[in-house]
Amino acid sequence: MCHRQLRLWKATKCGHLTFSGETNIDCLSRDCYNSSAHPRTCGAPGSGTVCRCRRYYTQPERIITHEVDSKCPRCH
DSSP states (O other): OOEEEEEEEEETTTOOEEEEEEEEEOOOOTTBTTSTTSOTTTTOTTSSOOOOSBOOOOOOEEEEEEEESSOOTTTO
C-alpha cells in the first residue's frame, strides 16, 4: 500500500525529532487509488462502474537521517 517516508533528524540533548522532508512511496498496486499502477479507467465517468479501490495511505515510515548533539530549534 502506498505510504509516505518522513525524514527526521534527532536532537540528542532534548530527544525531539525535527521534520526535514518526505517522499511518497508507490506500492505499484492496481487496486490502490494512489498508485501509479491504478488504471485511469477504473470508475471513469460513463464506464458504468464505481472505483472501490483503497484511497488512503498506511502509517508513514519514520526515518531518522542523523543525530545532532544539541537541542532542537524549539528548545533553544
